[in-house]
Amino acid sequence: MNLLDELEARSIAILREAYFRIAPLAMLWSMGKDSTALLWLVRKAFFGAVPFPVVLLDTEMELPEVYQFRDELAQGWQLDYRSELCPPESSIDPTMQPATRAAARKTAGLRELIAREKYRGIIVGIRRDEQSTRAKERVFSPRVPDGSWDVKRQPAELWDVYHTDVPDGHHLRIHPLLDWTEIDVWRYTLREKIPIVPLYLARDGKRYRSLGEKNITVPIDSHAASIEEIIAELETTRQPERAGRVMDHESEDAFERLRSGGYM
């Protein structure tokens, strides 16, 4: 087995644990490379089917190419796709900095979704290497009813023996991609021929390395016009992946505060 095989096998095992132990269950899909690769892993785990709803926390601010990609895949992969319209920015804490406040709409949307559907498990495609507070996450991460994350009181998580019980009203975030790196996801996408939003590929010297909403994400300078070239670029770059995410840079702890509040 090579590294990709090992990562794949572990992610599939995690997805199956979630499915057999937690109900009701849903998965978040942003149409980005990570959650699309995760969706592919779900299909592998369940022999072609996606046995739970797939939800977009929709701010109506995604780029048009992203919505088009969603429509194609939702139909082609026969997804139980659902759109959760996030509350408007005017309803979010006005003391937050602008990009952070825009991003926090997703936190609020997720909170409403969970409260309404009574989900006990939400599968999310975050990775430890993306951001230093995500590096501290658990694979099965318990959340209190308001969705907040108490990073200082996380339970032990030992070997692959997962603790999946939470009190009523609480839920678990399940993170099957936690051990993957950005470059792993691209290598896997290439190997498995997983479709991607074309915005990841360079056009006129620019490409999106991390794909967020259009109001809070900027493209990077790049000439990588194929996945192979993206991999080659990542082999040598010293720029962090989320450099193009405005909200990460508004203050030292901007992202930590977002995540403590329940952001993915």
Added chain:
Amino acid sequence: MTTLQVEAQSQLRVVAVGHVDHGKSTLIGRLLHDTGNLADGKVEELRTISERRGAAFEWSFVLDSLQSERDQAVTIDTTRIWMRTPTRDVVLIDAPGHKEFLRNMVTGASDADAALLLVDAFEGVSEQTRRHALLLELIGVKRAVVAINKMDRVGYDAERYLAIRSELEALLERLGIEVTEFVPTCAREGENVVTPATASMPWYDGPPVFAALLALPAKSIERKSALRIAVQGVIRRDLQRIVVGRIESGSLSVGQEIHIAPARRVARIASIEVWPARPKAVAHAGESIGFTLDGPLFVDRGDVISDVLHPPAAATGFRARLLWLGERPLSAGAAYRMRFGTRTAAVEVAAFERVVDIDSLDRGDAQSARMNDVAEVRFISRELLPLDTVSEHPALGRFILLDGLDIVAGGTVLEALDRRSSSDLVPVGHLLDAEARARRNGHHGAVLWFTGLPAAGKSTIAMQVERRLFERGCAAYVLDGDNVRAGLCRDLGFSADDRHENIRRVGEVAALFADAGTIAIAAFISPYRADRAIARRAAGDSFHEIYIKADPALCERRDPKGHYKKARAGELPEFTGITGEYEEPLAAQLVVDTGLLSREAAVDAVLAYVEEHLIAPFRSDLASSDFRI
């Protein structure tokens, strides 16, 4: 022109452990910086962060990313960071050194292939160093690189390095942890981190930490050991029932016979399913797969799949070593839920054995364990558990304990305790041993297990053998359906479960006869290999499987009790040979074919076997040991 590397490199996960102030985060920060693994602008960012706090520049801020961690200059939760090197990717797992955050330390360590253990050269080996070493052993980390850090504080003294090294060497060897290098470092200055510190420590000729990490061997895959799959569940696709799980060890192939625990059923693999690829013929350790079985057998989440000859122990009790994380102390009589593999079971602490003392690594005489203690405990359960020890099957020999919804312990199974001893957890030791009994009797005690089709001749031969052995002065006794069903197994019928239980009891009783020095001759159809394997386990080396073989057609012609006739008429459901399957022994010690041999010749064949294996070796023993008595 960039070279394209599409294939991923191999990966090594290293957990950094040690006392809270001995410099782990600093060493990792330095390691990342000196190997060019920090993103552009990171050092400047950290400098700003340090200045904002009015503190000196801290390498540890690379890893301590939480506000409270930076404010208190302490690692609270485990984190990890990826390091690219020319030969392999290294994932560095930073684990908190503070006692309060031990649960986070073990969380980080449980994912690691090896450890980087730090000791402050000035302060030396502390209680926390020992505790971390003990926990590495419990978690299953078997290899380590040791960094003896802050060498500048002891004037780069080689004697000090050697003293700490020999103290740690002894400690880690006792725990079974192999240390590949002891590296003297000054992490803050980058000495012996990536670059050799030839100026300050010319007396050290080993590699720096970075080279030592790259030289660590890759983890081994459990492909060679016996098959284990913890069943995660069953997925229905069209008419198929696909059993899914990850192969923890061994291999699985289409057509292979497998054992299902704890139900003790045997089935054959019909197909191995993956998507979207075509079905496979064989799958190996580490793979997450699905498979189908050739019969309509009931398999469910929590079951353990193994090969037929090496099933997990079926026990209601076990000894365990654990790390206690609960707020309330652990003591005898307490009940918990235990999760192991994919199974959850109710367990009770039958006996509290000891707290493993951190300082001496010796065993104290405490009667309960408090938070962060490592303890050894005996558990019992009302149900029969499929159990593996951690030394045989690491993945299945590990468990967590839940108290309500809280995780209160992580531990390892040291030893399965069978039913006999689980009801009486302190078995009384005999003052005589098997050799003493054998010397008196002139032969070994043994179980001769006769298996074969109905009417193959088992009982007939058994009775003759018993008589001939008696005449020869041996202690021998036949156990068969007639004398067992009347008493010992009076409560059992002929359902599949009852048949399994019948054979299990006979196996245990026969083992007791053998232990008492008697040659027990058990004559039972015992059609399933799995059941015979259980009987074999009860008697251990004293078990001799003897296949009384006969052609099915011949048996039906003989039919002394008229059973075949009744079965043909549909009056006996599940009659072995007609409506029930008989699984031939794969490696019987003796095969006696009653289609080829006369009754006398068949009896003689068994007697010759007994003479050779049970009497002759012992006779020569007697002759040579006369003067010893």
